[in-house]
Amino acid sequence: MSALSIDRSSRPLGQSDIAVFPIAYGFWRFAGTDVATARGKVDAALESGIDLFDHADIYGCDGDGQFGDAEELFGHVLAEDRSLRDRMVIATKGGIVLGLPYDSSAQWIRQACEDSLRRLQIDVIDLYQIHRPDFLGHPAELAKTLTALREEGKIREVGVSNYTPSQFRALQAHLDFPIATHQPEFSCWKHGALRDGVLDQCLETQTTPLAWSPFGGGIIGMTKQDAFAQENGQRLGALIEVLDQVAEDQSVSRSAVALAWVMAHPAGVIPIIGTQRVERIRDSIQALDVQLDRTTWNNILIAAQGEPLP
Numbered sequence: 001m002s003a004l005s006i007d008r009s010s011r012p013l014g015q016s017d018i019a020v021f022p023i024a025y026g027f028w029r030f031a032g033t034d035v036a037t038a039r040g041k042v043d044a045a046l047e048s049g050i051d052l053f054d055h056a057d058i059y060g061c062d063g064d065g066q067f068g069d070a071e072e073l074f075g076h077v078l079a080e081d082r083s084l085r086d087r088m089v090i091a092t093k094g095g096i097v098l099g100l101p102y103d104s105s106a107q108w109i110r111q112a113c114e115d116s117l118r119r120l121q122i123d124v125i126d127l128y129q130i131h132r133p134d135f136l137g138h139p140a141e142l143a144k145t146l147t148a149l150r151e152e153g154k155i156r157e158v159g160v161s162n163y164t165p166s167q168f169r170a171l172q173a174h175l176d177f178p179i180a181t182h183q184p185e186f187s188c189w190k191h192g193a194l195r196d197g198v199l200d201q202c203l204e205t206q207t208t209p210l211a212w213s214p215f216g217g218g219i220i221g222m223t224k225q226d227a228f229a230q231e232n233g234q235r236l237g238a239l240i241e242v243l244d245q246v247a248e249d250q251s252v253s254r255s256a257v258a259l260a261w262v263m264a265h266p267a268g269v270i271p272i273i274g275t276q277r278v279e280r281i282r283d284s285i286q287a288l289d290v291q292l293d294r295t296t297w298n299n300i301l302i303a304a305q306g307e308p309l310p
Contacts, residue, residue, distance in 0.1 A: 003291045004264040011268050013089075014180030014207050016157045018126060020089050022263055023284055024052035024210060026272040031060035031069035035076045042077055044278040046087055048285050054210065054272050056093035056131055057116050067098060068119050075121035091127035091181075091210075092116045093161055095134060104130055104137035106145040113149055129159035129183060133167045143174035150177070159183060159210070165197040172205075181208045186269065188261045188300050189216030189239060202267040214262050214271035215255060235306040242303040246296060252286045260290035261300050 010019035025045040030038065045053070053074070060069025071092065078084055094112030097103045113128060128149065130142065149155045159181030160168055172179050182202050184193040190213065193199050202209045215221060219236065220243070228237040246257045262271045273284050302308055 003293055004297060006260055006263050006288060006290065006292075007268075008288050011208060011270055013127060013157060013159075015178045016180045018089055018157060018180070020052040020270065021049045022270060022288065023050055023259065024054050024091075024270050024272045025050050025281065026054045026212065026274040027070045027074065028056070028059050028274050029062070029276055031065045031073050033073070035073065035080065038073050039077050039080065040278055041276065041281065042074075042084065044281040046084070048282050050281070050284075051087060052089045052091060052127075052270065054091045054093075055116070055120070056096070056129075057112055057119075058093075058096045058098075058131070061098065068115065071116055071119035075119050078121050085122060089126045090120065090122060091129060091159070092120065092125055093129040093131035093183075095131040102132050102134040102137075104134035104142045106141050109142065109145045110149065113154060117154060124153055125155045127157050127159050127181060128155040129161045129181065130163075130171075132162045133160075133164070139167075139171040140174045143171060147175065147177075157181075161210075161212070163198075165201045168201060168207075178205065179207055181210050183210040183212055183272075185213050186211035186262060186271075187214045187216045187220065188243070188258055188304050189220055189236070191301060191304060194265075194301075199265060199267045199269070209265075209267050209269045211262050211269050211271045214259055214273065220258050221255065232306075235304060238303040238306070239300065242300050246290070246292075246300075250290060252290055253283060255280070255284070256286035256290055257292075257300075259284060259287035260292055261297060263287060264292050264297055 011022050012019045055071050057068055061067055094109055095102055095104050146158050157180040161183035182198055184198045186193040224237055224240050227240050230236055243254045243257045247254045259271050262269050275281055
């Protein structure tokens, strides 16, 4: 049986004129180091071919950090070497307010976007995403604000994160341009996007899915012994065994197989890796060499869900 296609060429962001490497780098845990350490991670990503850098204004709040810390640290990296900006597609997200927790009002989204521009030390955000849906926000108001920010040249394209298909449609109905990206959680362990309509909608509307947590929040990296000891350990252990068999057969890492599984979906999913280890950033591109056929891809899914496909 022929292998599923994992194209090494750049993937478009929706119907826009922006195209990026098939793997992105995320900044959830980026804050809390010095500029030199941060620069090393950025350089490792760029040297590997990765050019989409996915931020959020809330990144940095974990531990002892503050709102905006990851963006601010990245801005210091860019300030040291302005030539880096031309090699990047910079994405960020707004719409979370600590204590609310969500606000997609015109006032907040404009403030959040302008604050991100300042912290990142850039003139335009290539992809601005609404981080989570605001149940009290009206999509028409949000669309008007996003359109204004785009017309002012502060953002190039718009995306959504953690939206349902119906929430996506409600926002799109008030925009005169297509939403470029849809960002769900998606991995071979957390595979709900296969059935909740998100990936189907991406195929329908030519929207690019950006998968956050493509390693299941790190759970796919567990040892088999630790995996079997977890809740749902039989399923997790079985999944790891299948991934490891494929990895051994092809002389690649388990994580490479997990990324390849995500990227093999016909919607053209771009996984967002979040490792803080330079060697793992570089190793991630092994995923482009993994060969999967339909049987292997489905066997990985069957192991993860713990029951055969109907």
